[in-house]
């Protein structure tokens with residue numbers, strides 16, 4: 580805004596109009612971004628991580644959800660499919676995850692040591708795995724194919740060798756195997 584009294588009042592009015600236009604533009608942008616947050620929150624259930632789940636990384640192997648014999652894929656009492664695994668320098672346990680095709684799958688993972696990352700090739704599955712926190716992802720695999728799951732966060736000298744497999748199998752075959760075994764994986768099979 581001009582404070583120089585020598586400027587014409589016309590120039591002042593132009594500046595005022597331009598200022599108002601930009602104020603409206605900025606205000607509209609803020610409203611648009613708020614609308615996107617509300618829309619994605621309500622319709623896609625995408626929330627900022629407010630209730631972050633924490634876990635003691637030094638006690639993973641001793642008790643709780645991530646003890647070794649609880650890792651792998653389980654059909655929970657409510658019928659949902661949950662895959663649990665642990666990331667550590669320089670592997671995932673189990674090294675091969677077995678999941679059913681065309682079924683909602685929940686992935687739960689955490690780190691036993693440093694920050695790792697994971698992605699499943701040809702899917703949009705991608706997360707950081709941070710010690711002290713449980714990463715949860717809800718997903719669905721369309722077809723029975725094999726994916727690789729590399730660590731994508733530099734985690735030390737063995738980083739480039741840290742990866743696992745995700746084996747997607749036919750839904751009926753999966754639930755048949757799940758009747759035989761409480762925890763499924765495709766390690767050494």
Ligand code: CUA
Pocket residue numbers: 667668669694695696730731732733734735737738739741
């Ligand atoms: Cu784990 Cu890189």
